[in-house]
Amino acid sequence: MIREIDGIYVDAFALFSCFKDxxxxxxxxxxxxxxxxxRYSIIGWDPFLLFxxxxxxVEVKHGGKVEVSEADPFDLLKEYMEKYRQISERTLPFTGGAVGYFSYDLKNLLEKLPRTAAKDVDICDMHFGFYDExxxxxxxxxxxxxATYGITGKKESILDGICKRVKTYFEKSGAVSSDIGFDPQDREETSFTSNFTKExxxxxxxxxxxxxxxxxxYQTNLTQRFTADLKTTPEKLYRVLRKVNPAPFASFIPMDEGVIVSSSPERFxxxxxxxxxxxxIKGTLPRGKTAAEDEANxxxxxxxxxxxxxxxMIVDLERNDLGRVxxxxxxxxxxxYNIExxxxVFHxxxxxKAELKEQAQAVDLVKATFPGGSITGAPKIRAMEIIDELEPTERNIYTGSIGYLDFNGDMDLNIVIRTILCKGKKAYFQAGGGIVWDSDNELEYEETYHKAAALMKSIEIAxxxxD
Known part of the structure; x- marks a missing residue:
């Protein structure tokens, strides 16, 4: 059930501040x-279940109880999504459901793969809250x-509460924007260390x-991870990043283990x-310094x-993965070949596109296609084996997926690129590219810095x- 909140249209992060605590x-x-x-931004808070x-x-917190299971997390997530399955008209992209992420390293549950890369950043492999408001x-x-499905109470009462809270907040605060003033050239010199030397x-x-x-x-996606000291809050960093590098699949997700600050351009x-x-997405060139150079690139x-x-190559891989379901x-x-x-950067x-078999559901689609071929390579399994061999550390959330699984069966997930994990006073992020036979090593190395540029700039500004 949905209801328009009359008279309210403001910056998404300004509205998020109403619920951030x-x-x-x-x-x-x-x-x-x-x-x-x-077109849309989505805000949620206080999940009734944590997965x-x-x-x-697998740990499931619900109704003050904690249940621990050794079951396959994909299969168990599917069971819980079925438990709360709802029928709804699709007038908006999301009414309620599971929101969170699948880490790249869940690949090891889907395929028999080696695990030689070091796990040096401790976060969950899968993290979803189940939201009804x-x-x-x-x-x-x-x-x-x-919006609500009314799982945790009467629909009208829940909607009344949301509308009243939003209107009261803005009547008191007068907030219309979360824009943060800064000079893009005014940065603090920050050291970025990689898990690779250039050599x-x-x-x-x-x-x-x-x-x-x-x-x-035929192709493998190789990446390097950067680490930097964080002398600001994740919230302020996101406010900078969303202005430096606006993206269609961005997110800000505080968790127990850290905070995700993401500006991903890619739908998984x-x-x-x-x-x-x-x-x-495959193929990247930097924006030009002049209009002529920009057009030439x-x-x-x-x-x-x-x-x-x-x-x-990746399109063929994705067609094959989709064909499973x-x-x-x-x-x-x-x-x-669409330029965005x-x-x-340009991408x-x-x-x-495909139509799923009648019995196939959202989690089945994830299991058939995860992780996305654009950040593994082709053939996928051998490419992932080589990634594990060559990259020194596990990727955790990087090149996994963030997004939602609606209780009505819909889903929208990104590819986790252009994303910073804030943990303690450290910022972790990665960048890489697909390597094919005629790739130039120096240019591929430079491309990782082109892709990381907006993240580095945002950290330096923030x-x-x-604080």
Whole structure:
């Protein structure tokens, strides 16, 4: 059930501040003006159930009780989603459901893979809150809605409470924006350390080329992780990042183990009814310093046969993964080489769609396709084995997925890139790229810095602003 909150349309993070002190709040934010990708932002708080998985053990907190299970977390999550299954009209993208993340390292539950990379940042493998009270902001129509399924109480009473709370907050605070004033050039010099030296990263790229030469793989995604001291709050860092690098699949998610600060441009998987969609990104060039250079870089990416070939490999991989749970003949590529523009880079993007088999549900779709092929390589299993061999540390949330599973069966998940994990006084983030036979090692190494640029800039600005 939904209700418009009359007279309220404001900046999403300003509205989030109304609920930020509640247990386990979240913001899924669309930070770009786009009818499809950037239309809605979603806010939730105080989940009635908390679902967490770590190293083979699942913990479920509900009604003051804690249950621990050794069951497969994907299968158990599916059971809980079925338990709270609701029927609803799809007038908004989300009315209530599970919100959180799947970490990249859950791949080890889906396939038999080696585990040699060090686990040096301790967070859950899977973390979802089950929410029955949410606020949805429609950026296109400039409207704000309260939403509930009425699982935790009477629908009308829940909606009354949400509307009253939002209106009272803004009557008292007068808040209309969370814009934070800063000079983009005014930064604190910050040291960023990598889990690779440049020499070792280039050696790892040489090994990938050798695997390609031997026929093991066609492509592998190699990344490096950066670490920096954080001299500000995660909240302030997100306020900077969302201005430096607005993105359609951004999020701010405080957890017990840390805070996720994300500005991802990439959708992993959306499910609406039985219609699934994935949007892999492959191919990146930096924005130009002048209008002429900017246009030249855009044209160069559009014309790049290497990047097109790289993306095509992943499109074929995604078609195959979708085929596991899709109706025969329903998988189709609706966009192949689309250029998308972001504040610091251009990306080459494709869209693949399919209709799920009647018995297939959201968690089945995740299990069939996770992790996304754009951040593994092809063939996927061998590529993931090589990633584990060459990358020194586990990826945890990086290249996993953040998003929601609605109680009505819908789902929308991103690929966790351009994302910072704030833990203690440290900021962790990664960047990488797909390596193919004709990849240039120096250029691939430089590309990781192009992709990390907005995150580094945001940390330096936020560190200058302090707490």
């Amino acid at each position: 509640e247990p386990y709040p979240f913001l899924l934010e669309s930070g770009m003006c786009h009818d499809d990708l950037g 967490k998985s770590k190293e083979g053990s 949410t606020v949805i902001i429609d950026h296109r129509d400039k409207k704000t809605y309260a 070792d990263y280039l050696k790892a790229l040489d090994k990938i080329h050798e695997y390609i030469r031997q026929g093991d793989i 998987m959306r499910l609406t009814g039985k219609n699934a969609e994935t949007r892999p 855009k044209k160069a990416l559009s014309a790049s046969e290497k990047d097109k070939a790289e993306l095509l 899709a109706k025969t003949g329903s998988v189709e590529v609706t966009e192949l 523009t972001y504040p610091t 080459l993007v494709s869209t693949v 560190n200058k602003l302090g």
